Amino acid sequence: MTPADLADAIVAAVGRAVADGDLDVTVPTTVTVERPKNPEHGDYASPVALQLAKAARRPPRAVAELLAARLAAHAEIARVDIAGPGFLNITLAGSALGEIARRVLAAGATYGHAAKPRDTRINLEFVSANPTGPVTLASARWAAVGDALARILTAAGFAVGGEYYVNDAGVQVARFGASVLAAAAGREIPAEGYHGAYVAEIAAAVQAARPDLLDLPENEALAIASSEGLSLMLTEIRSTLEGFGVHFDTWASEKALHDAGALAAAVDDLRAQGHVFDADGAVWLRTTDFGDDKDRALVKSDGAPTYFCADAAYYRDKRGRGFDQLIYLLGADHHGYVARLKAIAACFGDDPATHLDVIIGQLVTLTRGGEAVKMSKRAGTFLTLLDLVDAVGVDAARYSLVRSSLDSPLDLDLDLVTRQTSDNPVFYVQYAHARISSLLRNAESLGLAVAEPQAADVALLTHPREVDLLRALGEFPRVVETAATLRGPHRVARYLEELAGVYHRFYDACRVLPQGDEQAGPLTDARLLLVAATRVVLANGLGLLGVSAPERM
Template sequence: MTPADLADLLHATAAKVLVERGLDPAVLPDEVTVERPRNPEHGDYATNLAMRVGKKAGANPRDLATWLAEALSASDGVASAEVAGPGFLNIRLAASAQGAIIEKVLADGADYGSSHAFAGTRINLEFVSANPTGPVHLGGTRWASVGDALGRVLSAQGAEVTREYYFNDHGAQIDRFALSLVAAATGAPTPDNGYAGAYIAEIAGKITDAHPEAATLPEHQRLELFRAEGVELMFAQIRQALHDFGTDFDVYFNESSLFESGAVDKAVATLKNSGDLYEKDGAWWIASTEYGDDQDRVVLKSDGNAAYIAGDIAYFQNKRSRGFDLCIYMLGADHHGYIGRLKAAAAAFGDDPATVEVLIGQMVNLLSDGVAVKMSKRAGTVVTLDDLVEAIGVDAARYSLVRSSVNSSIDIDLGIWTSQSNENPVYYVQYAHARSASIARNAAEFGFDSATPDLALLTAEEEGELIRTLGEYPRVVASAASLREPHRIARYLEELAGAYHRFQTNKNLRVLPLGDEPVSSTNAARLRLVNATRQVLANGLALLGVSAPERM
């Protein structure tokens, strides 16, 4: 019996009890919540259903809990139900009922944990979107890990997800990038606010090798050459680094296309006609405070040029025109102002602001022996995606960046994430998978019966804990999707790995027979549990884009 099955049983039992007592079952919620208590001595699962609906139904909550306990105790698969406190209900499942969780995992395989909760929802998920003026830094790398994992989680819940990279090839930053390349190619000093680092010299060298005439071109033509070629070369490096990191995109959207196609002008005209733009001090402003923003924003500057928000507004309108129901933006720590302005833009166009979600990621610090690592070999001023991967590998890099809420800053200690010990979270989880795979390989030599064993034999405390942890996985994935928090998957995997390691270290719970001992029904049941654990570990790691090794 999975937690979902138990919740359904509770709902049906409560409805029956209320009717029998002459009370109204309409007070019951659509979904009943069951949770694993912190103290296992209190039972396998607990619910506060009686406390939630008792008074609404006209009954004392503890009396209702008592009636529910009596009815549940007579149900198949429930070993006991006991009332605690003012109306909590603690439930223990029969071992046979818990075995159903194992069979559910093995029957569903790679689909275990998936659902159709988001079916029919088209989501545009924009993340990384680093400017093509340098390698992807640690902040962008965090989004590469979290964004890709979130896309996988939402897809696993039935959503149609388009991963999109907004390619900023327009504006002052690109101008400074081009000027920096020209300076590097001609031996001139880096311009003020320009870009330095070995990568600038590398790209400038490639351009001059391909175009020996660049140095003799008129200044304007030379600048345009280095701009176009430099952006293309830099972005090629970014795409390759992200691909090697396991993060690919469905759409690469060029910012310049919004201006070249007239989309920006059209969006501005639409807002002028609707009265959502007003003129002040020679500039045009969007009245975003009317829609909850903390201040109005300049859309057209007094010199007639579009402000950065003009492109953002046109970009949102473009996304909606492509049929997306939800537009998720994953932005850096310095972009809090975008939440209000993007929601205001949606409202100004007549959309529900809820069609826009903005996730803000906090800073990432790289440490070595407790000391911050600040300099990159190539970028000169920042630590990059390539630096992190070179230091700890792709799996550890992805996992270290996704296991914490994006609302918190994180410190990545190189010593921990390169160690082969339980202190290294990704090693701890991957080792559990490799260990279970090893048992499965060795079991093949013992001639285990292919028939399904009696899973009611799994009565040990460690076995029950492991089974119940397996049963939690679908709910964890659903929460990770609805809350946009893929770190919940990582934390769950660590909990599952812990339960598995505790099961494995109990010498009284051997999976494989010793010496010439025959394979017992208990051995077969435990192997079934190990195989289910391996499947869930693999499923969870796949959602994070991390490998599930068979050997370590």
């Protein structure tokens, strides 16, 4: 019985109490179930009676007594005690915890996933850097976290569309084109342009494709340098991200929005909603009505649309494609966008709390030998994703970028990340999976295959370290659900580290394979089942983070 199963059992007990006329409350859809800090207090605890007491107009202990009587009748529950003001401390029946291992193996790769799909389509936009240079180290964090979040949301039952917004219109694109053309002509790159060896590489590739580039009129040459340069840069960005295991369902173009008239259509829609006004020759959106610190210009006095207008058109485009909720994963320098995006949602008639979620992430710094790593050989002034991958590999890079909350700046120690010791978190988790795989190979060599899930006697798994491991396995579905709800992939990483530790302690305390003249028996089968279930959960969790689960290390 997993915590989710127990939560369902408690909800059912509340429902029966209401149906019997003993409680007059709205039956909750879910309740809190947690592991008590003291194992002597039972396998699980729930404060549900305290939460229902006010609505029931009864003391919490009285509500707890009603629920305890009904829960005690459950076949997988051995005892329900009432503690303190009304906490339910629940001890499972002898085989109930062991059933978790059976369930894990039966579910396989889907263990931890939602039982049924949710009726919500989510658009998750992440990375979305200007296509004017390589993927930076900061964008690397958004790539790892965004891709992991997409996987976790999908596991939680949501239909997720991952999206990269290509900012291929505006001043930065013009500056990039001017930089490429200057490099091709052997001229000094403008001070406000883009520098670094990659610009010369792009310029050489453009010239190879267009040998006549420098013979063309300046404006025509500049247009070709911009379009061809952006195309080559975007191809490199795609390749870099694909190599990092990050895949996007949609690559949305800002220029395409301009060309399709989407910006003018957005202004018309917003005007129809009554939120647009004209002043000083410009067109404005009254965003202050919805919490923004000032009204925002949509169209400048010269008739040119603003970046904010493109943001509004892009929001409208996403919603028009049928997405119910839009998640934006933005960098630390985008705090000002939160209020603006919420105002855009409200001006289009949406509820920002329902339809929009803006996540701001903090920056990454690299250190080696206690010194900051500051410069890329290729990019010149900033570190890139490829610099990180070259230093530590894809698995270590992804795991290290995901395991800390986005709320906090990340200081990544390259010496630690590449170390194959237990103080390196990614090695610690992957080693647990490899160690289990080795054990199961050894079992096969002894003629001991993992028993069919229904054949093993899981009631034999009573050792404290076995119980700890079973409880940890049972937590995984709730960890996935919490990570999806709170947009926190780091919760999966921290769970995996805890699970690896619990497994290592189990392995040290409980002999799995017979030694010498020992004969395998029912306990061997049960422990092999438990070990195999642990491998499944480790692999599933690593998969949600986009990290491999090696068989050997």
